[in-house]
Amino acid sequence: MKNKGLTLSQKRSITGLLFILPWLIGFLVFYLRSLIQTVSFSLSRIEFAETGGYTSTFIGLENFRYALFEHADFNQILVNSLVDILIDVPFIIFFSLFIAILLNSRFKGRGLVRAIYFLPILLGSGAVAQTLELATQNIQGGAAAMVQEMTPASGVNMDIIIDVFLDLGLPIRLIDYVEGLVSRIYEIVRASSIQIVIFLAALQSISPALYEVSKIEGATTYETFWKITFPIVSPLILTNVVYTIVDSFVNSEVVRIAYETAFSSYNYGLSSAMSVLSTVMVCIVLTVICVMISKKTFYHN
Amino acid sequence: MKANLIKSKWESIVNDDVKMNKYLRYMHKGKALLFSIFKGVILSGIAFIILGPIISIVSNSFFSPTDVYNPSVFLFPLEPHLGNYKLAAMRLDYFKTLLNSLIYVAGVTLIQIFITSMAGYGFARFDFPFKKLLFACVVITIILPTHTIMLPLYRHFRSWDVLGLISLFRGEPLNLLQSQTPMYILSLFASGLRSGLYIYIFRQFFRGLPKEIEEAALIDGAGTFYTYFRIMLVNAMPAVLTVGIFSMVWQYNDMFYVQLFTMPMDKNLTFRLSTIQSTISFVDRVKDPLISQLYVYAGVVLALLPILIFYLFLQRYFMEGLERSGIVG
Structure with missing residues (x-):
């Protein structure tokens, strides 16, 4: 016998393993080993030798204690970026669902509008985005905007509007929230482009027959949304929440401070501790939110 | 006599129905119109938020130094020139x-x-x-x-x-x-x-x-x-x-x-x-940040150009692929 008794399914499983082999090696060498190393770095003090090697001494949780209680601004930055994310996420989700629904209906020039809305995916990260951000601060163009600021004759004065809302007796917290969102609108639009695409794809997978039936039965648009659109889209809300949280954490200040600690002050142990802390934080937030949302999610198959 | 009465009654009912139908149709059309206006306003507003910075960068990249300090210049430079692009392309x-x-x-x-x-x-x-x-x-x-x-x-x-x-x-x-x-x-x-x-x-x-x-x-x-x-x-x-x-x-x-x-x-x-801004301010001695910024804008346009061309050509496939490739689990 040539095959030494390997069954067909065994052979297939070997082929399958061959297909994922490159990834598996990469995962073990680059991810798993690095993760373990990061954790062990965070528990020790790293000292560099002249030759490029290093010695590490085990110091227990000292790095974590330092990062949380003694470092000048790490815990503040951590909490701030967490709060920012928690504030932004619900809005990004609603916003992207809303825009996806608008983009899903038929109208003239839909292709062009979609192309514009997908632009931020391409421009939303890295060097170009950093430079774009700089330009957004004066969205109306360099010096011209400065002149406008000095002579606030034209344009909308935010303060007046805020005062009007305050006089109406709306709670200050709500006004602050809305004001914060409005002032960060560009970032929010930019951060929600992938979510729009995901929702749009989900909306297009809904069979039109469902809408026809509900229309014949006399359902209003409002009812159709809550009874058809929302349940079918709901599994993707979870996906989008996860994506939003991860993505905004990657771009947050925490990453920058960990990076600087490692490569400017060469404190590898502390930097690793910061990374571990922020990752654990993200994981906790993700688990809590996932448990909360997945209870209310509807899976149709 | 009786037949006449019935006939007139019938006609008035039909008339009412026609009126009602017309009314409903106008209502419906009005609603649809309002909705599409609303949609147009929102979509174009947000499209402006996305495109705004890009438009301003492109227009700024053509500004000459005198345009920067001319308060009457907005979006359209008075003396457009390609000098920013030349220097940016050279330094890049x-x-x-x-x-x-x-x-x-x-x-x-x-x-x-x-x-x-x-x-x-x-x-x-x-x-x-x-x-x-x-x-x-x-x-x-x-x-x-x-x-x-x-x-x-x-x-x-x-x-x-x-x-x-x-x-x-x-x-x-x-x-x-x-x-x-x-x-x-x-x-x-x-x-x-x-x-x-x-x-x-x-x-x-x-x-x-x-x-x-x-x-x-x-x-x-x-x-x-x-x-x-x-x-x-x-x-x-x-x-x-x-x-x-x-x-x-x-x-x-x-x-x-x-x-x-x-x-x-x-x-x-x-x-x-x-690093282009610091290079230009250091090598070419453009110390005014407002003016050296113009070169940054030109550089950004130069760097974005390949992506934008690429995107314009493949945009249709890209969207099709996104929709079909089942990112949607």
């Missing part, structure tokens, strides 16, 4: 750097498509022990922020060694930093920029393809790898395009890995762009 060493970074981006993308599609295919079609656990690991690599493992990666490539073989022959491990090799190696083992996401996309797509295609190929005598290569990969074109575009654009835009591995400046256009 535009064509050479662009070519270098395009080669790099294209190379990494090809490797990514090949390796991640293989892994995706493996996860979609084969059964092997611990498959669920392994796929959970893929999802973890998507979720895990890369900065958690940046230090070990840095150290790993600082003294790169395969099973001690290299130090055996050279006496010391290789230092792969300050080159683009680490990125190629990472992509080769599906651990590059967002590889997990690409594996996920491919897996979803392959799962959606009918099994009959492969069975037919198998019966016709094609081997597994031949089937994958010549049949499945061709059928997965939308997913390949999506991943290709994502990978190209993100790799082109990426700063994190470039900084981490301190890649050479003359091989990466966007990295070079990030």
Whole structure:
């Protein structure tokens, strides 16, 4: 016998393993080993030798204690970026669902509008985005905007509007929230482009027959949304929440401070501790939110 | 007499119905009109938020220094000139750097498509022990922020060694930093920029393809790898395009890995762009930030141009691919 008794399914499983082999090696060498190393770095003090090697001494949780209680601004930055994310996420989700629904209906020039809305995916990260951000601060163009600021004759004065809302007796917290969102609108639009695409794809997978039936039965648009659109889209809300949280954490200040600690002050142990802390934080937030949302999610198959 | 009465009554009912119908139709049309106006306002408003900075950058890149300080100039420069572009292109060493970074981006993308599609295919079609656990690991690599493992990666490539073989022959491990090799190696083992996401996309797509295609190929005598290569990969074109575009654009835009591995400046256009303002203010003695900013704008336009052209050509396939490739689990 040539095959030494390997069954067909065994052979297939070997082929399958061959297909994922490159990834598996990469995962073990680059991810798993690095993760373990990061954790062990965070528990020790790293000292560099002249030759490029290093010695590490085990110091227990000292790095974590330092990062949380003694470092000048790490815990503040951590909490701030967490709060920012928690504030932004619900809005990004609603916003992207809303825009996806608008983009899903038929109208003239839909292709062009979609192309514009997908632009931020391409421009939303890295060097170009950093430079774009700089330009957004004066969205109306360099010096011209400065002149406008000095002579606030034209344009909308935010303060007046805020005062009007305050006089109406709306709670200050709500006004602050809305004001914060409005002032960060560009970032929010930019951060929600992938979510729009995901929702749009989900909306297009809904069979039109469902809408026809509900229309014949006399359902209003409002009812159709809550009874058809929302349940079918709901599994993707979870996906989008996860994506939003991860993505905004990657771009947050925490990453920058960990990076600087490692490569400017060469404190590898502390930097690793910061990374571990922020990752654990993200994981906790993700688990809590996932448990909360997945209870209310509807899976149709 | 009676017949007449009935007739008139009937006519009035019909009349009422016609009126009612008309009324309802107007209501409906009015509502639809209001809704489309509302939609138009919102969509164009947000489109402006997206396009605004790009428009302002493009217009600013044509400004001459006198336009900057002329308060009556808004969006349209009085003396448009190309001087900003000339200097920016010179300081960026535009064509050479662009070519270098395009080669790099294209190379990494090809490797990514090949390796991640293989892994995706493996996860979609084969059964092997611990498959669920392994796929959970893929999802973890998507979720895990890369900065958690940046230090070990840095150290790993600082003294790169395969099973001690290299130090055996050279006496010391290789230092792969300050080159683009680490990125190629990472992509080769599906651990590059967002590889997990690409594996996920491919897996979803392959799962959606009918099994009959492969069975037919198998019966016709094609081997597994031949089937994958010549049949499945061709059928997965939308997913390949999506991943290709994502990978190209993100790799082109990426700063994190470039900084981490301190890649050479003359091989990466966007990295070079990030220092153009200081280069110009230092070398060309343009100390006024408002004016040196003009060169930054010109540089941004120059750096964006390839992406935008690329996007305009492939935009249709991109959207089709996104919708079909089942990012939607």
